[in-house]
Amino acid sequence: MSNQKYTRKFIVLTVLLLGLIAAYLTIESNGNWAFILPLRGKKLAAFLLVGMTSAISAISFQTLTQNRILTPSILGLDSLYVLFQTSILFLFGSGHQLVVNRELNFLISVVLMMLASLFLYAVMFKKRGHHLYFLLLVGMVMGTFFRSMATFMQVLIDPNEFDHLQSKLFASFNNIDTSLLVISCVICFVTLLFILPELKYLNVLSLGRDQAINLGVDVSKVTIKLLLMIAVFTAIATALVGPLLFLGFLVANIAYQVFQTYRHGILFIGASLIGMIALVGGNLIVEKVFHLETTLSVVLEFVGGIYFIILLLKERKGEA
């Protein structure tokens, strides 16, 4: 496909996104600009950031694993985040510096999740050969373990503290933690700079691990960098809007369909735009059509889940 065609698709998606943003900012504003713009603007920024980070980390993860129905949340990193938040509240109480100072809390979470991804990498390569499925299995088991631990502690916690946990530490689409916006943007930008030189290696990696080695790519180094990036991006998305299961998977696959290319630069931009559209548009629908009777995560999980099943069935048919 020629570059012009990609550009045209980018323009269509961008116009769509801008339209949705305009609608989101202006609908039922009743002229209260001073009040509405900062409020909605912050929420909007979070949507855009989450749309981009989930899209990019999902595509990178899928290229890394050579599997288009996986989502990074299989690594259990978001569960680790939830466990960390629950533990500090459980151990230190709601007045502690770690709970009150959101930035500090966030930075520690990011570091923790990066360490966890390095641990997963070590597990993967200590084993003879490159047992990617072993890594996924370990991630899944650990994720379940972290979630169970977190639930266990939540049950024991004082109800007032739990309330605090709910509202402050676990973000959701209706309760976006905007205090972390600035630091998230900065970290996201730095991570992008760090990952940009790897784009060309990602293209080669989509041919498979053996081919990438044959073509002189240091696969271990690229894998570590990508896993770190996925950890950071998962941390950002989870901190801002809470754990997301299907969003990355959904937008990545739509981007593959729309752009029909192996070039990750194009896929990253395209999927990010699609992710942003899904979040801003979905939120509009939830707020204005369903009048908040359902949540955006429910809608996303529902649509993503259906798409996931369709893809599974299609893959099975293709191989039979």
Add this chain to the structure above:
Amino acid sequence: MDIQKVSKSYGEKMVVGNISIPIKKGAITAFIGPNGAGKSTLLSMMSRLLPKDTGAIYIDGNEVKAWKQNELAKKLSILKQSNGLNLKLTVRELVAFGRFPYSKGRLTQQDQDKIQEALAYLELEEMSAQMIDTLSGGQLQRAYIAMVLAQDTEYIFLDEPLNNLDMSHGVQMMKTFRRLAKELGKTVVIVIHDINFAASYADEIVAMKDGQLFAKGTTEEVIQKDILDRLYEMDIRVVTVDGKQFCLYFN
């Protein structure tokens, strides 16, 4: 290229045991042997796809591990049995990946020339704009080999390159390898199942069985009834037609 005392085990099972062989430069060397002999494993170790347990593999005097990844990719290429890719890629784009060690994705005019040359060499020019998921197995195999050609390395390792190819394309492929060795001085190592292809086109043959070196030598030395019978544990007739050796094993 020199292989010294290379071994590889999976748990208790030794798949390649203590093999030492020099690989002759500018010639076609064929690895033959029954299934599970460790031929592909050895080839994977020679091309750093698999780490070896013991031993050393030297390329131009340096151990494979000591080479910079990117430099090695300009020296040595490997094509494994490939399974289909779920990728949106044209034939030309696939072949262009062969230039990655040189250009890191930004193709120069020289890269374009090499790509064109490789496409022509394998008669893929007409389908160069076709998506690879529309190709037949044999066409895809040829596209991959064109990619290896575009990589333009001194050493070319191929794991069962004749898979999916019909007789005519198989012969053509072997002739291509021969030209690469004779005209361009490339060192070609292939793992091959059809011993008649090995007998007709290879200069050197390395026979492996149960992870051990079974026999090695020139093609005439190895294609002998007593060696092949013991190697494959079957009754094989070796006949000479027009000065070439042929193995008849349908009985």
